[in-house]
Amino acid sequence: MRPKRFIPFLLALFVLLLLSGCASKSEAAGKPKLLQAVVTHVSDGDTVHVRLNGRDERVRLIGVNTPEISHPDLGIREQPYGKQAAAYTRKRLLKRKVWLEFDVQQRDKYGRLLAYVWLSPPAAFTEKEVRARIYNAELLLNGYAQVMTVPPNVKYADIFVKFQREAREKGKGLWGAPAVAKPAGKALYVGNRRTKIFHRAGCRWAQKISPANRVEFGSREEAIKAGYRPCRVCRS
Ligand SMILES: [Zn+2]
Structure with missing residues (x-):
């Protein structure tokens, strides 16, 4: 074989090797070992x-x-x-x-x-x-x-x-419902478990209570009975 023919032959061989390599690789990817x-x-x-x-x-x-x-x-x-x-x-x-x-x-x-x-x-x-x-x-x-x-x-x-x-x-x-924070629609009063202070649901301080510390009450009496006191704004 003369050198001029030999180079294309090598190239062809190289391409063939590449192709066979790819083929066996994709086969392996299709059948992962468990x-x-x-x-x-x-x-x-x-x-x-x-x-x-x-x-x-x-x-x-x-x-x-x-x-x-x-x-x-x-x-x-x-x-x-x-x-x-x-x-x-x-x-x-x-x-x-x-x-x-x-x-x-x-x-x-x-x-x-x-x-x-x-x-x-x-x-x-x-x-x-x-x-x-x-x-x-x-x-x-x-x-x-x-x-x-x-x-x-x-x-x-x-x-x-x-x-x-x-x-x-x-x-x-x-x-589902239990894990997602409930919209504060029903609660009339909201307390902070940590500070034991409660607010009207609409009070701006009520919005700042972190969900983890938030407690809801249906009435002022309920909150007071639970040992909470109203915030300065919500006292009146
Ligand atoms: Zn308040």
């Missing part, structure tokens, strides 16, 4: 421990965030729906066999595995299967979690946002 594990402990709604290859691993579910349960030692206060989310995950996952799917980043800075938790192995990696079998999706669909997308782990991010919208529209779980 690792079978058993859930041994539930820390909260989105964090569990599993037995994986004979080792204890902490697993943080990708793409979702459940409300916090209280950790007084860490200064974390209970958030609405935190306990329910943890209880639900305990009920659904504890002692259960699951299949873990990883995304681009396999562990976070705390050493936790980051995974999609399949409740049974999927026939295909489609939205329908994600909806039916990934526990991360189940949390969103039932309103136990909100979407939390952390790149580069975004494989199902769009589907998860869609599921969250569905839950919100149906008022599921944390999207």
Whole structure:
């Protein structure tokens, strides 16, 4: 072979290699490897421990965030729906066999595995299967979690946002009435749990009470009986 012919030959070979590389890569992306594990402990709604290859691993579910349960030692206060989310995950996952799917980043800075938790192995990696079998999706669909997308782990991010919208529209779980602040229509008097001072609902100081400290009363007498006193403006 003369040198002039040899170069195009090399180029063709290079292109062929590239193409075959791409092909095998896309094939791998279509069939992610799942690792079978058993859930041994539930820390909260989105964090569990599993037995994986004979080792204890902490697993943080990708793409979702459940409300916090209280950790007084860490200064974390209970958030609405935190306990329910943890209880639900305990009920659904504890002692259960699951299949873990990883995304681009396999562990976070705390050493936790980051995974999609399949409740049974999927026939295909489609939205329908994600909806039916990934526990991360189940949390969103039932309103136990909100979407939390952390790149580069975004494989199902769009589907998860869609599921969250569905839950919100149906008022599921944390999207339902109890967790969302009630409009202050009915209450005639509003007190501050911390200062024990109450106001007429329309008083401008009443608007400044943080939702966590806000208490509602139907009458002035009710507030006074509960040990509250009126603010200077609302006294008259
Ligand atoms: Zn007032």
